[in-house]
Amino acid sequence: MKIKKAVIPAAGWGTRFLPITKGIPKEMIPIIDKPVLSYIVEEAHQSGIEEIVFIVSEHKECIKTYFGENKALEEFLTHKNNDKDLAMIKQTGFGMKFHYVIQKEQLGLGHAILQAKELIGNEPFAILLGDDVYYSDIKPALKQIIDLFGQKNSSVLGTMEVPMDQTSKYGICKPKHIDDEGVMELEGVVEKPKINAPSRYAISGRYVLTPTIFKYLETQNQGAQGEIQLTDAILRMMSEEKVYAYNMIGKRYDTGSKIGYLEAIIDYTLRNEELKESFRNLLREKL
């Protein structure tokens, strides 16, 4: 079954990035000249997604502004015969369909995903976290797990390996079996384990889930950090359905942390044809 819909939760407070996040959502801060979310939406588009459900808070109107139409700006650029910029601003939405659902209270990632239930309906769907940017020159990270979903017909969690002393920051997988291609069949997941993490495989911002998850999210109690955790609902879903995980090939940037954001700026500028030469010289000079 083709995965056509994706949920992008972007309603969090972004406390790790205060004070800017008091006025600007962390998902909208720029990497060069595009907001973080643009890179994530582009990955979804390249992975075959046609429809996106953004979970937002009341303070995040600028997300809608960026991905929607801006008639006044279009008229201004047309009047100036600025065809290049006109084409660029018309493409911010990659021709996809967007929905916006307000999460009234920031009760956690699981609660955020539950808000998309009506719009997703009874079909498998993808999730891309609104502050996790993935770069891959082989295949988009999301596409890697969408393809696996196609093979297994079961939910797949995108993971990455982290050092043991970092496991308490992530949802960690407990594999039952790992095949020759590195595909893990899971027997458990645990959110932010304080001790005895079952592995170093951390869930890292990309998921393909069956709609069964909504049944478990509806009855999910608070977990780690007092939040309704998606990981806890996935664990309960495992009593009914198989769940797989896969270490996605690519480089992940946690742009919700200051250092992850700075790394993204450096790497994306060093990859940018127009800027890379002068940026490299600038870095050499500074260092």
Ligand code: UTP
């Ligand atoms: P994070 O835990 O990184 O977001 O959630 P946060 O809570 O905003 O971050 P800090 O720790 O305070 O800095 C991952 C994604 O899930 C969204 C966030 O916006 C982010 O994109 N999220 C989180 C929601 O949409 N709703 C929530 O209740 C929590």
